[in-house]
Amino acid sequence: MKRALLFLLLFATSSLGATTAALEQAIRPLEEGVPQVAVVRLQALLRQKLTPADALTAKAKLTEALVRSGRPEEALQQANDAALTNDSAVLFWRAQALAALYRWPEARLLYAKVAGRAQRPLASNAAFGEAQALRALNQNGDALRVLEALATDPIWHIRASLGAAALLIESGRLVDADHLLRSVKPERAADRDERRFLFGRIQLAEKHYGRTVDILSVLLRKPTNLSHPLLIATLCAIADAHLQGKSPERGDDLLEDFIDHYPTDSALPVIFAKLDQLYQAEEKASPNELARWSRDKAEPRRSLAQWYLARNQLRTGDRAAAIRLLTGLRESPVHLPSLGRAQFELAQLLLEDRDWKGAIAAAEAAQKLETQPEFVQRADWLIAEANYRSGQLAAAATTFERIAQKSSAFSSAALFNAAICWLRLDETAKFANGYRQISNDPTQKGTQSDLLLEKSAVQAAQGKPEAAASFQKFIQDFPNSPRVSEAWVALAELAFHEPKPDLATARADLAKARQSHPNPTAIERADYLEIWLNDASEGQDETKVIAAASAFLQAHPGSPFTAEVRMKLAEAYFRRQDFANAQTQFELLAQQNPDATLTEKALFFAARSAMSSMGEKSLDHALALFDQVVKYNGDLKWAARNEEAAIERRLGKNADAIAIYDEVLKNNAKPPEHREALCGKADVLYEMGVTDSQNYRRAIDLYQQLASEPGVPAHWRNQAEFKKGKALEKLNDKPAALTTYYSVIEETAQPERQHEFFWYYKAGFSAAHLLEEASDWNAAVAIYRKLAAVGGARSDEAKSRLTQLRLEHFLWNE
Numbered sequence: 083m084k085r086a087l088l089f090l091l092l093f094a095t096s097s098l099g100a101t102t103a104a105l106e107q108a109i110r111p112l113e114e115g116v117p118q119v120a121v122v123r124l125q126a127l128l129r130q131k132l133t134p135a136d137a138l139t140a141k142a143k144l145t146e147a148l149v150r151s152g153r154p155e156e157a158l159q160q161a162n163d164a165a166l167t168n169d170s171a172v173l174f175w176r177a178q179a180l181a182a183l184y185r186w187p188e189a190r191l192l193y194a195k196v197a198g199r200a201q202r203p204l205a206s207n208a209a210f211g212e213a214q215a216l217r218a219l220n221q222n223g224d225a226l227r228v229l230e231a232l233a234t235d236p237i238w239h240i241r242a243s244l245g246a247a248a249l250l251i252e253s254g255r256l257v258d259a260d261h262l263l264r265s266v267k268p269e270r271a272a273d274r275d276e277r278r279f280l281f282g283r284i285q286l287a288e289k290h291y292g293r294t295v296d297i298l299s300v301l302l303r304k305p306t307n308l309s310h311p312l313l314i315a316t317l318c319a320i321a322d323a324h325l326q327g328k329s330p331e332r333g334d335d336l337l338e339d340f341i342d343h344y345p346t347d348s349a350l351p352v353i354f355a356k357l358d359q360l361y362q363a364e365e366k367a368s369p370n371e372l373a374r375w376s377r378d379k380a381e382p383r384r385s386l387a388q389w390y391l392a393r394n395q396l397r398t399g400d401r402a403a404a405i406r407l408l409t410g411l412r413e414s415p416v417h418l419p420s421l422g423r424a425q426f427e428l429a430q431l432l433l434e435d436r437d438w439k440g441a442i443a444a445a446e447a448a449q450k451l452e453t454q455p456e457f458v459q460r461a462d463w464l465i466a467e468a469n470y471r472s473g474q475l476a477a478a479a480t481t482f483e484r485i486a487q488k489s490s491a492f493s494s495a496a497l498f499n500a501a502i503c504w505l506r507l508d509e510t511a512k513f514a515n516g517y518r519q520i521s522n523d524p525t526q527k528g529t530q531s532d533l534l535l536e537k538s539a540v541q542a543a544q545g546k547p548e549a550a551a552s553f554q555k556f557i558q559d560f561p562n563s564p565r566v567s568e569a570w571v572a573l574a575e576l577a578f579h580e581p582k583p584d585l586a587t588a589r590a591d592l593a594k595a596r597q598s599h600p601n602p603t604a605i606e607r608a609d610y611l612e613i614w615l616n617d618a619s620e621g622q623d624e625t626k627v628i629a630a631a632s633a634f635l636q637a638h639p640g641s642p643f644t645a646e647v648r649m650k651l652a653e654a655y656f657r658r659q660d661f662a663n664a665q666t667q668f669e670l671l672a673q674q675n676p677d678a679t680l681t682e683k684a685l686f687f688a689a690r691s692a693m694s695s696m697g698e699k700s701l702d703h704a705l706a707l708f709d710q711v712v713k714y715n716g717d718l719k720w721a722a723r724n725e726e727a728a729i730e731r732r733l734g735k736n737a738d739a740i741a742i743y744d745e746v747l748k749n750n751a752k753p754p755e756h757r758e759a760l761c762g763k764a765d766v767l768y769e770m771g772v773t774d775s776q777n778y779r780r781a782i783d784l785y786q787q788l789a790s791e792p793g794v795p796a797h798w799r800n801q802a803e804f805k806k807g808k809a810l811e812k813l814n815d816k817p818a819a820l821t822t823y824y825s826v827i828e829e830t831a832q833p834e835r836q837h838e839f840f841w842y843y844k845a846g847f848s849a850a851h852l853l854e855e856a857s858d859w860n861a862a863v864a865i866y867r868k869l870a871a872v873g874g875a876r877s878d879e880a881k882s883r884l885t886q887l888r889l890e891h892f893l894w895n896e
Contacts, residue, residue, distance in 0.1 A: 105136050109143050117150035138165055146175045154179035170200040174208050181215060184454065190215035206235045213245060222249050240268050247280050256284050272309055275301055279316055286319060291327030295320055302336070314349040321356045330363035338371050345380035351420035354386045358393060369394045376407075382421075385414040389424040396431075405431055412447055422452025429464050438472035441465075459485055459492060466496075470503060479503035479512070494520070494529055501533055505540050513537075531560040535569060542576060550576050567604035570595035574611055583618060609634045610643045613650055627654040645675045649684065656691060665691035669707075682714045686722060693729065701729050720751035724758045736766050757798050760788045761805075768809055778809045785809065800826050800841035807848060816852055823849035827868055839874035847876075850883070859891045 108123035124144040132140065141163055148157035157179040166172040177192035193212035197205050209228055216225035226249045232242035243266045250259035263281060268274050282297040301308060301316050308316065317336055324333025337357040341350065361367035372394060375387035392407035408428035411421060429444035445461040445468070452458070466481035482500035486493045501516030521530050538552035553569045553576075560566065574591035577584040588611070595608050613634060616626040631651035635644065652667035668688030672681045689707035692700045704725075711722035727742035739762070746759035764784035771778035785806035789799045803826045810819035826845035830837060846869045853862035866887065869880035887893060 102136065104130075105132075105140060108140065112143060112147050112150070117147040120144075120147040121151055121153075138169075141166060142169055142172045142175075145172055145179075149175050149178045149182065152182075154182040158183075170196050170204060174200075174204060174211070177208070177211055177215075181211065181218075184218070186215045186218045190219065202235075203237050206232060206238050210238050210242065210245075213242075217245075217249065222253060225249060226253075240266060240270075240273050244268075244273065244276050244280065248283075251280065251283050251287060254287070256287055260284055271307065272312075275308055275312055279312060279319070282316075282319060286323055286326070289326065291323045291329075294323040298323075310349065314352055317353065318356050321360055325359060325363055330360040334360045334364075341371075341375065341383060345375075345378070345383035350382055350386055351418060354390050355420075358390050361390075361394060362397065367394065381414075382416045382418055385411060385416045385418070385421060388414075389421065392424070393427075401431070405435075408444075412444075417451055419452040419454070422448040422450070422457065424448075425451065426457075426461060426464070429461070429468075433464060433468055433471075436471075438468045438474075441468045455488070459488060463492070463496075466499070470499070475503040475507050479507075494523075498529055498533060502536055502540070505537055531556070531563045532565065534559070535563075535565055538569070539572065542572060564599075564601055565604075567595045567598040567600035568607070570598055571600075571604050571607045571611065574608075578611065578615065578618075585615060585618060588615060606638050606641055606643070609637060610641075610647065613647060617650065617654075624654045624658045627651075628658075645671060645680055648674075649680070652684070652687065652691075656687065659694070661691040661695040664688075665695065672710075679716060682711055682716045682718050685711045685714075686718045686725075689722070689725065693725070701733060705729055720746050720749070720755035720759070724755055724762060727759070727762055731762075731766060731769075736770055739763075739766050757788060757791070757794070760784055761798070761802065764788070764802075764805065768805065768812075771809065771812055775813065778812050782806050782809045796830075796838035797841060799829065800838050800845060803829075804841050804845040804848065807845065811852075816856075820849055820852050823852070824865075827865070830872065837872075839872070839876070842872075843869065843874060843876040843880075846880070854887075859887055859893055863887055863893055 104127055108127045109120060111117065111123065112120035121144065124140050124147060128137065128140050128144065141160060145157050145160045145166070148154070148160060157175065161172055161176040161179070173192050174196045177189045177196065180186075180189035180192065190212055193208045193215055196208035197212055199205075200208060209232055213225045213228040213232075216222070216228065226246055229242040229246040229249070232238045233246070235242065243262060247259045247262045247266075250256070250262065259280070263277055263284075266277060268277055278297060278301060282294050285294040285297060298316050298320050301312070302320075305313055317340060320336060321333045324330055334357060337353055337360070340347075340353055341357070344350070347353075369391055372387045372391040375383050376391050378384055378387075388407050388411055392404040392411075395401075395407065396404040405428065408424060408431070411424055411428075414421065425444045425448035429441045429448060432438075432441035432444055442465050445464045449458050449461045462481055462485050466478045466485065469475070469478035469481065479500045482496045482503065486496035486500065497516055497520055501513050501520070504512035504516060517530070517533055520533060523529075534552070534556050538549055538556055541549035541552055550573060553573050556563075556569050557566055570591050574588045574595065577588040577591060592608055592611060592615075595604055598604075600608065609630070613627060613630040616623065616630050619626070628651060631647050631654065634641070634647050635651070638644070641647075648667055648671045652664050652671065655661075655664035655667060665688050668684045668691060671684035672688060675681050675684065685707050689704040689711065692704035692707060708722040708726045708729075712719050712726075723742050723746050727739040727746075730736075730739040730742065743759040743763035743766070746755060747763070751759065761784075764781040767777040767781035767784065771781065785802040788794065789802035789806065791798075803822055807819040807822040810816075810822060823845040826842055827849065830842045846865060850862045850865040850869070853859075853865060863884060866880045866884035870877050870884055
């Protein structure tokens with residue numbers, strides 16, 4: 083038995099020794115600065131059967147190796163082993179992994195825990211890490227205290243002093259920083275370089291830009307001797323000196339040279355961002371380098387150059403090119419957080435362009451690249467806004483609620499927006515839930531009142547009868563709200579928009595709004611409503627409309643109502659036959675308004691105003707304006723072509739007028755424009771009948787075609803028949819002319835027909851005149867009797883002529 087036991091002990095000892103040797107071999111590359119090999123060996127070793135102690139050691143060293151290999155996510159997974167949670171070294175490397183992932187709050191807590199319980203040098207290492215975390219969290223005062231405590235540490239005293247000096251510089255304590263740096267005598271070349279760099283930063287803070295460049299340029303004489311972070315910091319500091327010294331053109335060469343030589347460097351996002359600042363400050367920055375890099379295959383330089391080339395294009399006004407470049411970045415194989423910001427910029431541009439789907443797609447692409455919580459929430463907000471503005475209210479509400487749950491900073495605004503979405507969807511229960519959450523927070527009293535006001539506004543927009551009562555409740559429940567005046571204006575608007583406008587109530591409510599210490603929004607809306615109240619008043623005093631509209635434009639130049647108000651002002655001038663001012667306002671509207679439909683209408687009426695004015699070359703200007711309308715290819719295109727034809731007629735260019743009318747007739751013009759062209763062409767041919775009587779016949783055919791159109795309105799039918807009669811008179815075919823005129827009288831007598839009196843009377847009087855010329859008094863009297871009986875504008879004229887004929891020709895028996 084003793085021999086057997088001795089054999090087992092010897093076997094166990096021999097096995098343990100072999101395992102320890104394998105562990106030492108796996109760890110050795112880590113100690114020699116090649117952690118990647120250590121990762122492979124340790125992972126292989128952990129797949130074998132190890133003693134508990136060796137397994138813990140292997141796991142701990144694997145955590146360290148993964149961090150040093152730049153694999154912090156895997157390190158965190160490895161460090162989650164329950165057996166490692168109390169190991170100070172593992173906790174330190176766990177903190178290092180969190181720091182690498184910019185999870186600074188968690189990293190700081192672990193650093194502090196290790197610093198408080200471990201022995202040196204691990205405690206000192208953790209303390210320095212804690213200082214770095216505090217600095218990243220903008221807690222510079224606490225970071226400085228930690229570094230000052232390390233000032234006597236034999237290992238960290240130089241690094242801590244340099245770190246403390248950097249914090250002193252950031253806090254503006256330049257004299258203290260200078261004193262501290264002069265007291266430090268670093269032996270390592272890397273520490274001496276950092277000390278020089280900090281002296282350069284002091285000069286920069288003191289605005290000695292030339293001295294800053296001189297001090298820091300020394301470091302760049304042998305850039306390969308600098309640590310990578312210090313090299314990047316030096317390049318950026320020199321760039322900042324040129325930026326602040328107003329010499330950006332002299333600062334971009336260093337950065338461009340770095341980008342040229344290091345197209346795959348990990349710090350390129352920082353370098354490109356700084357270069358962009360220089361380009362932005364230059365008067366005439368050349369995009370040539372960015373364009374060249376964007377065509378090169380080396381990444382990430384190519385993708386970053388494409389992003390900043392897009393920014394350059396945006397600054398020079400080529401928005402379309404910028405959007406194309408940013409959209410193309412979606413295909414980039416590079417996955418950098420900074421490129422997530424590029425996609426976010428694209429999302430913002432597309433949101434401004436009302437490309438809702440494109441904006442959402444770009445924001446979602448941005449979130450895949452940049453995962454920092456604050457950035458993700460900003461992208462979520464944009465997605466929610468795009469969904470809201472595109473009418474996808476349920477999707478918007480869900481996203482706003484998610485933002486409210488994740489972000490205390492945006493919680494109130496997000497809850498408010500979500501509630502508005504549910505309100506517009508008539509989701510009463512969900513709106514009530516949001517309103518309750520806001521109401522339960524005593525700090526959100528203003529938000530609660532705003533939500534009730536928005537509820538009233540939504541009800542008004544949806545045409546709900548309870549809207550007025552909701553506004554009244556708001557005024558009653560929140561009498562001291564700064565938005566009470568908005569509620570009074572809303573009540574005035576409701577009164578104005580009644581089926582039968584209640585102008586008196588609208589004016590009374592508007593007066594109460596103006597007495598309620600109105601805020602800018604209420605003043606703007608009240609001034610806007612005032613214009614329409616004046617326009618709707620009995621008698622329609624154009625002077626008051628013009629005065630109110632002019633005052634609005636002067637008081638609210640950036641208002642979203644500007645275009646409507648300017649259109650109303652132009653129309654008022656036009657109605658008053660002040661064509662010069664009408665033309666000015668219409669043209670201003672066309673220049674200032676991006677809405678193509680409104681611009682087209684403004685140009686059209688500007689041209690109409692020019693046609694009506696007596697100014698020199700006014701017809702030429704009108705033609706130019708109508709030509710702009712035609713180029714829009716909108717609803718007014720063919721109406722504009724008809725107006726151009728009318729101008730050509732006035733200028734005596736009948737052939738050109740006919741060519742334009744033929745263009746309208748051959749294309750897909752709407753019925754009104756088609757009839758206008760048909761009648762216009764016939765009118766031109768009628769005028770040309772003086773030199774060629776065949777043109778009268780051509781005109782007659784066109785008038786007949788117009789009068790015979792199915793469903794043709796009475797004014798077109800009667801006009802065509804009357805003009806056809808005139809053409810027949812020119813051909814001396816008076817019987818046919820009389821028959822044509824009489825058909826107009828007959829058509830109007832039919833009760834199912836539309837009544838139109840202007841052309842009816844012209845046709846009727848022409849028929850009567852023909853009969854008088856033929857001395858057919860009885861027939862003429864019969865015509866006048868019909869004209870007098872319809873009761874139109876010229877009825878009295880017909881009665882007078884009827885009486886005169888009876889007296890002159892003794893026709894009282896008729």
